[in-house]
Amino acid sequence: MDESKLSQLAETLIGSEIVKLGAEIKERIKAGEKIYNFTVGDFDPQIFPIPQSLEDEIIIAYKNKFTNYPAAEGNIDLREALSDFISKEQKLNYSTSEILVASGGRPLIYSLFRAICDEGDKVIYGVPSWNNNHYSHFVGANHVVIEANYENNFMISAADLKPHIKGATLLSLCSPQNPTGTTFSKDELTAICNLVVEENESRKPEDKKLYVMFDQMYWCLTYGNIEHYNPVSLCPAMKEYTIFIDAISKVFAATGVRVGWAMGPQKVIGKMKTLLTHLGAWAPMAEQKAVAKFIVQTDSVNSYLAHFKSEIELRLVAIYDGIQKLRNEGFAINAIAPQAAIYLTIQFDLVNKTTKGGLKLNTQSDVTSYLLNNAGLAVVPFYAFGASPNSNWYRLSIGTCKKEEIGDMFKNLRQTLLELH
Numbered sequence: 001m002d003e004s005k006l007s008q009l010a011e012t013l014i015g016s017e018i019v020k021l022g023a024e025i026k027e028r029i030k031a032g033e034k035i036y037n038f039t040v041g042d043f044d045p046q047i048f049p050i051p052q053s054l055e056d057e058i059i060i061a062y063k064n065k066f067t068n069y070p071a072a073e074g075n076i077d078l079r080e081a082l083s084d085f086i087s088k089e090q091k092l093n094y095s096t097s098e099i100l101v102a103s104g105g106r107p108l109i110y111s112l113f114r115a116i117c118d119e120g121d122k123v124i125y126g127v128p129s130w131n132n133n134h135y136s137h138f139v140g141a142n143h144v145v146i147e148a149n150y151e152n153n154f155m156i157s158a159a160d161l162k163p164h165i166k167g168a169t170l171l172s173l174c175s176p177q178n179p180t181g182t183t184f185s186k187d188e189l190t191a192i193c194n195l196v197v198e199e200n201e202s203r204k205p206e207d208k209k210l211y212v213m214f215d216q217m218y219w220c221l222t223y224g225n226i227e228h229y230n231p232v233s234l235c236p237a238m239k240e241y242t243i244f245i246d247a248i249s250k251v252f253a254a255t256g257v258r259v260g261w262a263m264g265p266q267k268v269i270g271k272m273k274t275l276l277t278h279l280g281a282w283a284p285m286a287e288q289k290a291v292a293k294f295i296v297q298t299d300s301v302n303s304y305l306a307h308f309k310s311e312i313e314l315r316l317v318a319i320y321d322g323i324q325k326l327r328n329e330g331f332a333i334n335a336i337a338p339q340a341a342i343y344l345t346i347q348f349d350l351v352n353k354t355t356k357g358g359l360k361l362n363t364q365s366d367v368t369s370y371l372l373n374n375a376g377l378a379v380v381p382f383y384a385f386g387a388s389p390n391s392n393w394y395r396l397s398i399g400t401c402k403k404e405e406i407g408d409m410f411k412n413l414r415q416t417l418l419e420l421h
Contacts, residue, residue, distance in 0.1 A: 009137075009138070012137070013134070013137060013138075014134075016131070016134070017380075017384035018039065018040075018041070018380055018384055018385075021039055021378075021380060021384065022037075022039045022040045025037050025039055025372075025378045033376070034376050035372070035376045035377075035378050036375075036376055036377050036378065036401075036405065036409045036412075037378045037400055038377070038378055038379050038380075038396040038397050038398065038400075038401065039378045039379060039380050039397065040397060040399060040400060041130075041178060041179075041250075041342070041343075041397050041399065042255050042397075042399050042400070043253040043255060043342075043399040043400065044399065044400040045253070047400065047401070047402065048253040048308065048311070048399065049253065050252055050253055050254045050257065051252055051294065051300060051301075051304040053294055053297055053300040053304075054248075054252060054254065054257075054290060054291070054294040057289070057290035057291075057293045057294050058257070058286060058287060058290040060290070061285075061286035061287070061289040061290045062286045064289075066285045066286045066289045067285060067286060068285055069282070069285065070101075070282050070283065070284070070285045070288050072273060072276065072277045072282065073099075073100055073101065073269075073273045074099065074100060074101020074102075074261065074282075074283065074288065075101070075285070075288045075289070075292065076096060077289070077292040078101055078259075078288045078289075078291055078292040079096040079099045079101065079261075080096055080292075081291070081292040081293075081295050081296050082099055082101075082261055082295065083095065083096055083099060084296060085295045085296060086263065088298075090219075090230065090233070091233060092230070092232055092233065092263070094263045095266075097266050097269070097270075098263055098264060098265070098266050098269055099261055099262070099263050099269070100261060100262045100263075100269045100272055100273050100276070101259065101260070101261045101282075101283050101288065102260055102261070102262070102276055102281050102282065102283060103258040103259070103260065103281045103282060103283045103284070104247050104249055104255075104258045104259070104260040104283075105215070105217055105245050105246070105247045105249065105260045106260075107260075107276060107279060107281035108245055108260055108261070108262040108272065109131075109135055109213065109215070109245055110135060110138065110279075111272040111275040111276050111279070111281075112213055112243055112245070112262065112268070112272055113135045113136070113138060113139050113141075113170070114138075114139060114272075114275050115268055115271040115272045115275060116169060116170050116211050116268065117136075117139040117141050117169055117170055118139070118140075118169075119139065119140035119141070120140065120141070120142055121139070121141050121142060121168075121169035121170070121208075122141070122142045122144050122164075122167055122168040122169055122170075123136045123139075123141040123142065123143060123144065123168070123169060123170045123171075123172065124144040124146065124161065124164055124165070124168050124170070124171045124172070125143075125144070125145065125146070125171070125172040126145075126146045126147070126148045126154075126155070126156035126160070126173075127145055127146070127147050127148065127382075127385060127386035127387050128148070128154060128179050128180065128382040128385035128386055128387040128391075128393070128395075129172070129174060129177065129178070129179070129385055129386060130174065130178040130179060130215075130385060132172050132386070133145075133386050135172075141169075141170075144164045144168065145386065146160045146161065146164065147387060147388060148160070150336075150347075150393070152188075153180065153182040153183075153336055153339070153345075154177070154180040154182055154336075154345060154382075154393070155175070155177060155180070155182055155183070155184055155188065156173075156192075157188055157191075157192075158188060158191035158192045158194075158195055161192060161195060162195060165195055165196070165199050165210070166199065168199075168210050169208055169210065169211070170210070170211050170212075170213060171192075171196065171210060171211070171212045171213070172212075172213045172215070173192070173212060173213065173214050173215070173231075174214075174215035174216075174217075175189070175214075175215075175216065175219075175228070175229070176216075176218040176219065176221065176222065176228065176339065176340030176341040177341070178215075178217070178218070178341065178343065178395075179343055179345075179380065179382065179385050179395035180336070180343060180345045180395070181316075181336075181338065181339055181340055181341040181342070181343030181344055181345060181395075182336060182339050182340070182345065183222065183226055183228065183229075183339050183340050184229055185229075186227070186229050186234065189229050189230075189231065189234055190234045190235060192231075193231045193234055193235035193237075193238050194235065196210055196212055196231075196238065196241060197235060197237045197238065197241075200240075200241060209240075209241055210241065211241050211242070211243060211268065212231060212238065212241055212242045212243070213243050213245060214230060214231055214242055214243065214244050214245070215244075215245045216228070216230060216244055216245070216246055217245065217246060217247055217249065217250050217251075218250050218251065218340055218341035218342070219246070219251075220251040220305055220309075221250065221251055221308075221309060221312065221340055221341050221342065222339065222340040223309070223312075223313045223316070223338050223339065223340060224338075224339075226339045226340055228340070230242075230244070239265070240265055241265075242264060243262055243263070243264030243265070243268055243269075244262060244263040244264060245260070245262055246260065246261055246262075246263070247259060247260030247261065248260070248291060248295075250341070250342065251305070251308075252304065252308075253308065253399075257287050257291075258283055258284065258287065259283040259287050259288060259291045260283070311403075312342055312398060313338065314403060315398040315401050315403055315406070316338035316342075316344050316398060317338055318403065318406050319335075319344055319346075319396065319398070319401075319406060320335050320337060320338055320344060322406065322410045323335040323346055325410075326410070326413070326414060326417065329414075331414075331417045332348070332349040332350055332353075333346065333347055333348055333349070333417070334346070334347040334349075335347065342397055342398050342399050343395050343396065343397050343398075344395075344396040344398070345393060345394070345395065345396075346379065346393070346394050346396050347392055347393050347394070348367050348371065348392055348394065349392045350367045350370070350392070350417075350420060351363065351364060351366070351367060351390070351392065353420040353421065354420065354421055355370065355374075355419060355420060356419040356420075361420075363389070363390075364381060364383065364389065364390055364391065364392055365381075365383075365389075367392070368381050368394075370416075371413075371416065374416045374419070375409075375412045375413045375415075375416035375417075376409075376412055377409065377412070377413055377416075379394040379395065379396045380394060380395045380397075381393075381394050381395075382394060382395065
């Protein structure tokens with residue numbers, strides 16, 4: 001065995017727990033097991049295809065030989081289209097020099113952390129949340145972790161944040177949130193913005209500012225009376241401190257098309273661009289050309305979203321209702337009513353119960369394995385998103401869910417729960 005050391009980062013960085021779990025599930029399905037796979041934050045294209053007009057534009061772009069390097073900051077026609085789209089849909093005004101395009105959200109998040117944070121800087125984030133721990137580790141940050149709770153729908157509050165905000169460099173927020181599918185209320189996000197503005201106003205001109213990364217990847221996907229709020233619309237002073245992360249990945253079921261964008265202060269966006277010129281994480285030329293054409297087709301966008309959202313909501317509501325029915329029967333499970341995104345927050349409070357075969361479920365990891373091995377139910381525990389190991393809450397993703405299988409899934413789950421005592 002080769003025991004030679006590599007870099008400190010390489011030796012200490014851990015892989016994505018979600019990707020690892022998803023790969024294991026895929027292997028078991030390939031081997032013939034019947035598993036209801038609710039782990040991946042992705043889509044089955046046979047169930048949720050990308051918009052037809054977007055597909056058409058991609059094909060046209062390739063036929064027109066758009067296969068060379070794009071502009072480092074994103075093609076001007078795409079940034080102009082995004083500026084127009086954002087202005088119409090969110091009433092946010094960002095010029096093309098304040099928009100940066102890359103191959104999805106990940107390189108933008110990485111370049112933002114790199115542009116803002118030095119080793120030892122305070123980075124504040126709530127858990128459960130997606131990958132904040134890994135990005136903070138990349139830059140050697142001082143992790144300030146706030147564990148959110150059920151009472152707040154797993155969204156951190158201004159009261160949670162206030163004791164930690166002094167001297168912080170970056171606050172990472174996400175709404176609608178991955179993994180919870182929940183959102184910030186208008187009042188709570190306003191209160192957080194007021195804290196950030198107050199903190200920045202207290203700093204000297206030569207001091208680093210406290211910036212907010214606002215991941216709004218799922219902002220188009222809200223249900224019922226839930227509204228999406230953002231820092232800049234609620235508090236215009238936040239425009240100086242907020243960097244938005246957005247993409248076509250989730251709202252158009254286009255995770256593999258790889259077009260994302262950041263919006264923020266020109267100075268920060270410029271430094272992120274410089275970093276990305278060395279990484280080469282550009283969105284492909286043809287896809288950029290296609291998105292530039294598609295995103296301004298208001299009727300096509302709205303028509304797609306209306307159908308897409310109704311199909312997602314149908315699945316989320318059906319599963320939520322099924323869980324509440326089992327809860328009403330006395331089983332130790334629960335869920336938060338669907339708010340947004342493609343996720344449902346669910347609870348399995350089964351630690352210390354004993355299986356039919358006499359095996360005691362001593363840990364939440366035991367519960368996760370029991371559900372997978374006996375009910376064929378694959379969901380991602382919140383402890384994979386940084387929550388405490390004894391958290392009994394999970395993310396359920398419906399991106400590959402066949403609605404005709406939901407009934408059978410609940411039959412299996414109910415029988416599996418009946419076998420516990």
